[in-house]
Amino acid sequence: MTGLGANGREAGGDDGGREGRRGTGLRTVGFLLAGVLVLGVAGAGWVYRHLDDNIKSVDINSALGDNRPPRGTTTPSPSASPLHTGSLNILVLGSDSRSGEANQELGGGSSTGARSDTAMVVHLDAGRTRATVVSIPRDTLVTRPSCPLPSGGSTQVTYNSMFNSAYAVGGPVCAVRTVESITNIRMDHYVEIDFSGFAKLVDALGGVTVTTDEDIDDEDSHLTLEAGTHHLDGTQALALARTRHGIGDGSDLGRIGLQQTLVKALLDRISATSVLTDPARLYRVADAVTGSLTTDTGLDSLTELTSLARSLTGLSSDAVRTVTMPVTPAPSDRNRVVVREQEAAELWAALR
Template identity: 75%
Template sequence: MTGHDESGDGIRRRGRRSRALKAAGLTLAGLLVVGAGTAGWAYWHLNHNITSVDINSALGDDRPAKAVVTPSATASASASPSPLPTEALNILVLGSDSRSGKANARLGGGNSSGARSDTAMVVHIDAGRTTATVVSIPRDTLVTRPSCPLPSGGSTAVAYGAMFNSAYAVGGPVCAVKTVESITNVRMDHYIEIDFAGFAKLVDALGGVTVTTDQDIDDDKSHLHLDAGTHHLNGKQALALARTRHGIGDGSDLGRIGLQQKLVKALLEQMAGTDLLTDPAKLYQVADAVTSSLTTDTGLDSLKELTNLGQSLKGLSADDVKTVMMPVATAPSDPNRVVAREPAAEELWTSLR
């Protein structure tokens, strides 16, 4: 390798590290891929790890309208031939047990016939991309699930009073996106999904994550038992924390969402405090852990596209990310389910359009 190549690599690596540390509002997968792009075989391997779904083609025009993008004066005056985008962006992020395999089975994941979305978050990045809001949608929310196209042809039937996470179970990512757009009237610009094994591998690759819990957790179903206080968790423990609900509060999904949001913040802080570039082996381990368990829409299915997104978020810091939950109330038909609480839910979604 020539001296010129080495200099170029150094510049690219420093730039990617800066973007990875600052893009706290981006999903965990995107953050790490931005910092992990390398040349040659490693780049090819990481790029081909990513699975994609063509959601735009599947849904066609029967969707909320895209936001009108007006080029900024800064972008217009930029000498760059391809100025970075600055418009607002909405990304549906799912944590799922959708992939079969021994690793997922050991961690409690499902198989191809029993797919579920355990975690759903709408990540809204404001115009200018310096602030963001992460909205969690409880999986036990009762919704009207729209008719969704199926990969094999045909479509699912409209379902009234269906659990929110059933959308993924019956129609995969396409139906999950269509259902979110139906209940929010907000266009999802992108989709990112990571499975159980990938999440656990990510945490382990980062050396674990430190989380402070406000109450004791005693959940035999998730096999997590923690006293209130600060704990450094490995990947399996962090996944259990993200999934636990029976040992906290009233045992509903609402308590779990609070833990998930706390865990996301802790992971972002862990990433910011980890100098991956001083340990190339660890850098590759982190990137491989994420991309091998990542599913995206076709607009984010390459390292180049993810890197471009990360570059556009370089002004976003962890302190600029707000986490909230969709306002809900107990469902009149079932005390174990919730429904969107209006007009608060509509006001929230309106603020993201």
């Protein structure tokens, strides 16, 4: 499988050359671990109100109730700051919704029937100086639990369902419930980003630099790159995050590797730019992030996002570990994968 530069990944297993639909372009938790860091200084007047109003939210806690894994322990910072520095688990999703003109131009396809084609569990260690990002392959066959529906009632428990179907049938609430059932870890927060938001963020940062170890030529993502180092604009970075058929064996695991590399590249870009001292760029970044963001109600304001951002100021890309949930080809379908239970249990236990 191809690699990107020095930012390797730990894969959960070979997917046996699975086929699949084009992936979504929202392949990064960099919005959470990097982009949100810029929000802390955009806090006055109409700018604040505009950015605050940008954010959409879903009340996941009320929908799921108390039948969930226990909360982790969050302790106040020993300094005078009111920041909380306990461990935190955040589910970051990229749906393949093409709603809106900008998303349709970048992703094409129908504006209905969105799926969570990218899912990352972000674990922030106590102290917020280290993070682990665990990618969950979208084609993983899982038991999808019963989920409450916004219209009332609930979905049925289903077996051997593709992981990304949870979002399709029950939205963010069902995605969170399914991840919690797989991991037995409570998701403290939820973040979702869309096609155009990712491209706008990269452009607002002035692009992102990656190194490819082999040529890429993917007709589905419309990306052609020779092996080497490239500085990509937002549309190109989005295409890279969606690429799977133009690398390695064409598997979704190869695409995940590209996504994980982009996470670290975005973090490095934030560190290398003058975003915090350039008001115009700061606003563009903050507008790109908030304008394409859906969160749980615990993160749906600039005040809450800023508090999280301030707790992450000691986090560098070198302290971010990227892994993939251990999987193996499904016996019933080589184009799907199933969880390697023992190894996955050890991984999730280490994050509790």
